[in-house]
Amino acid sequence: MAQSRQQHSKSGPRAGRIALWVVLSLLALLIIGAGSVFLYVWNGLKPTASGEIKRVEIAKGASAFEVSDTLEEQGIIKNSFLFKYYLKAKKEGSHFQAGIYDLAPGMKNDEIIAKLNSGDTVAEEMIRFTIPEGYTLLQIADKLAEEKLIDRTKFLTLADSTTNWGDAAAVKSIPTDDKLHHRLEGYLFPETYELTKGSTEEDILKRMMAELDTKLDSLPENWQEVLAERKLNLHQLLTIASLVEREVVVDEERPVVAGVIYNRLADGMPLQIDATVQYLLDKPKERLMEKDLQIDSPYNTYKINGLPPGPIASPSIASIKAALYPEKNEFFYYVTKKDGTQTHLFAKTYKEHLNNIEKSNQTAAKQGE
Numbered sequence: 001m002a003q004s005r006q007q008h009s010k011s012g013p014r015a016g017r018i019a020l021w022v023v024l025s026l027l028a029l030l031i032i033g034a035g036s037v038f039l040y041v042w043n044g045l046k047p048t049a050s051g052e053i054k055r056v057e058i059a060k061g062a063s064a065f066e067v068s069d070t071l072e073e074q075g076i077i078k079n080s081f082l083f084k085y086y087l088k089a090k091k092e093g094s095h096f097q098a099g100i101y102d103l104a105p106g107m108k109n110d111e112i113i114a115k116l117n118s119g120d121t122v123a124e125e126m127i128r129f130t131i132p133e134g135y136t137l138l139q140i141a142d143k144l145a146e147e148k149l150i151d152r153t154k155f156l157t158l159a160d161s162t163t164n165w166g167d168a169a170a171v172k173s174i175p176t177d178d179k180l181h182h183r184l185e186g187y188l189f190p191e192t193y194e195l196t197k198g199s200t201e202e203d204i205l206k207r208m209m210a211e212l213d214t215k216l217d218s219l220p221e222n223w224q225e226v227l228a229e230r231k232l233n234l235h236q237l238l239t240i241a242s243l244v245e246r247e248v249v250v251d252e253e254r255p256v257v258a259g260v261i262y263n264r265l266a267d268g269m270p271l272q273i274d275a276t277v278q279y280l281l282d283k284p285k286e287r288l289m290e291k292d293l294q295i296d297s298p299y300n301t302y303k304i305n306g307l308p309p310g311p312i313a314s315p316s317i318a319s320i321k322a323a324l325y326p327e328k329n330e331f332f333y334y335v336t337k338k339d340g341t342q343t344h345l346f347a348k349t350y351k352e353h354l355n356n357i358e359k360s361n362q363t364a365a366k367q368g369e
Contacts, residue, residue, distance in 0.1 A: 050106030064093025126195035133190040133316040142221035159184040168209040173234040179309040186311020241323035246275035249342040258326035271301035279312035338364040
């Protein structure tokens with residue numbers, strides 16, 4: 001019995017030492033583990049080694065986790081897994097803005113977050129071009145091709161196709177008519193444009209059609225009612241506007257010439273507008289010959305009554321307004337003054353018109369002396 005107690009007393013301290021060793025060992029393991037985790041997190045969230053700036057694209061609609069993966073792939077951060085939870089802990093990532101950023105390895109996490117939140121993106125390279133008022137579709141294609149912005153053939157093929165142009169509104173008024181020389185003629189608004197570099201032929205066409213919609217929206221609110229009162233549709237309005245555009249240089253005369261066009265239409269007279277003949281020739285002549293006026297074409301307003309099948313150029317907003325709100329007059333004829341002013345002499349009768357032609361020719365003769 002005594003021996004048993006003696007053995008128990010010896011085993012007690014030994015068991016305590018073992019327990020203490022186990023506890024200390026576990027504690028040490030926990031400390032080592034915690035230290036390892038801390039070291040892993042600390043090292044994973046440290047900035048990467050400094051390096052050259054990289055262009056990083058953040059896609060539209062990308063989640064914070066997807067952004068983290070992109071940043072790791074580009075070498076901007078070390079560990080996307082840790083960065084994701086860093087964002088979550090700081091309640092960041094929901095306001096990142098899409099775009100292309102200049103980011104450099106070595107940036108601190110908070111610097112990266114601040115830049116993505118602010119949308120401090122790289123300015124995109126742009127292309128810029130100007131389409132003058134009164135340009136035809138062929139002239140537009142030639143100019144853009146010369147500036148190496150489009151493939152001319154592809155551009156014209158698209159412009160003549162029956163493509164659904166999405167949100168573009170005005171083009172929906174284009175009739176299905178085989179007589180149309182070019183389907184989008186008159187629907188590409190003349191303006192100075194800026195688009196991102198790399199814009200396709202389709203992008204450029206859509207942008208120009210959208211600009212026409214914008215300009216039409218700037219007209220007085222009742223313009224469509226006025227159009228209905230004239231018993232015209234938008235396609236016809238743009239056709240008249242294009243005739244005015246090609247015939248008139250001085251803004252003050254646009255409503256006057258529009259009035260002449262309406263007078264002739266109302267009276268059943270051929271419009272006899274030289275610009276329509278020039279249009280069907282594709283390459284304008286300095287002077288039309290009598291044989292040109294005999295060309296058999298739905299665009300030859302010397303041989304047809306009424307309007308041609310569609311616009312013959314891209315009209316300015318001034319010409320569109322003139323076609324919508326023409327001057328009410330009694331003129332049926334006009335002729336260029338040939339005095340350098342680019343204005344016209346207007347007449348009510350053919351006899352007056354002949355007199356005006358004589359006056360114009362005399363002026364030209366005097367200036368040639």
